[in-house]
Amino acid sequence: MVQSHYDWSDGPAEIEPHSVTKHDVLVGYLVRYFEQRTLNARGREQLRITLVDGFCGGGLYMLSGTGREVLGSPLRMLKAVEEARILINSKRTKPINLDVQYVFIDKDGRALSHLKIVLQNHGYGGDIGRSIHIIHDDFVSASSKVFQQIRAHTPCAGTAIFFLDQYGYSDVPAPVIQKIFSELRGSEVVLTFHVSAFANYTNDKLTDHMSDKLVIDIRAALGGKSIEQIKDEDSTDWRRFIQAALYQALVKDCGAEYFTPFFIRGQGSGQGEYWLVHLSRHPRAQDVMKQVHWKYQNHSIHYGGPGLDMLSTHMMGFRQEFTGGFLFDDVALRLSSEALTEQLAEKIFERSQPVQIGQLYASTCNTSPGTSGMYKEVLETLVSDKDIVIRSKDGSNRKRAKYMCDTDWIERNRQGSLFSFQEGRRQ
Secondary structure, rough: OOOOOOOOOOOOEEEEHHHHHHHHHHHHHHHHHHHHHOOOOOOEEEEEEEEEEEEOOOOEEOOOOOEEEEEHHHHHHHHHHHHHHHHOOOOOOOOOEEEEEEEEEEEOOHHHHHHHHHHHHOOOOEEEOEEEEEEOOOHHHHHHHHHHHHHHHHOOOOOOOEEEEEEOOOOOOHHHHHHHHHHHOOEEEEEEEEEHHOOOOOOHHHHHHHHHHHOOOHHHHHOOOOHHHHHOOOOHHHHHHHHHHHHHHHHHOOOOOOOEEEEEEEOOOOOEHHHHHHHOHHHHHHHHHHHHHOOOHHHEEOOOOOOOOOOOOOOOOOOOOOOOEEOOHHHHHHHHHHHHHHHHHHHHHHHOOOEEHHHHHHHHHHHHHOOOOHHHHHHHHHHHHEEEEOOOOOOOOOHHHHOOOOOEEEEEEEHHHHHHHHHHHHH
């Protein structure tokens, strides 16, 4: 997933450590994706998918300041699938075949020439033209051909993951992503943007246009500062602006029901060099990406709140307690648990009818950093406190988070403390 400033004219291009960190997160997502897709796949013999790298680069880099070679995203993808294949089949008597097609795209011919050499050197040469397809073009121009390849591999579902690591904000227009979701319903998109690239095009005129379009007073949320002031004075506020404002335009224009809008930073430091936006049409995919952010907590950062309103105006208005960012660490976990306990209880109480766990998560997950597992831990607490009751499809009570399923039904406990408290407050 190369960016325009990389030079492939004389062997491997140089790469910064935070770009390698970004690849680590994407590999973590791929492995976790295959784990989840095969979790309850009893009797399943194969899983088909196409992995698309829209800005693939030359496959091998020199790590800046070290002279050490590191693999690029195409090789990281191939290795991730090998790792996932071993992992998911380690305890199966009948293995699941991961039938994966790869599409590597780049408009830089020198990068692709270098990539082919790297693939040959790593034992993948025989797969070129069979399971590995290399396209010399820009992603937008190549997209129609890519769609055809995906449909040929998975005619019904159109299953693919697009990794689109663009350097500028407009390298992948929103209509192209919208087309992915309308024509390939089983697909997901992972967009990454270099934060400094936004500074090259974002200005006060664009901000005013976005404010009108989104019906959000962005200038007020920025404390009256201009965009130029923010870029010059406060890189933290600049990232808050990206997450609070730009994600809304991006998500609304792309037609994805579910998303995550967090940042990727260097190992244990940095304010977030890359903005990583995951777009999908299924809450489970969104949940998997959030699991990865929590797992790689040294790599992730977020500038909103801990509860169900993490991206609301008051949480993104520079008055919230995460002045240094939400770091997906133990402090963030504790505050998320506290916020979710109160807010999920209120959500449940507001409903006149029982709600399934999966429905509760799907209806709130876009505005929370919490995973489905974190939701269930909170629900266990509410059950223990006799605030709610959870029943399975057969009517048996659920009390422990590890036994809860998305199809279980939640309802308020009319004998519980929450119900009594809320009823008393309403009288």
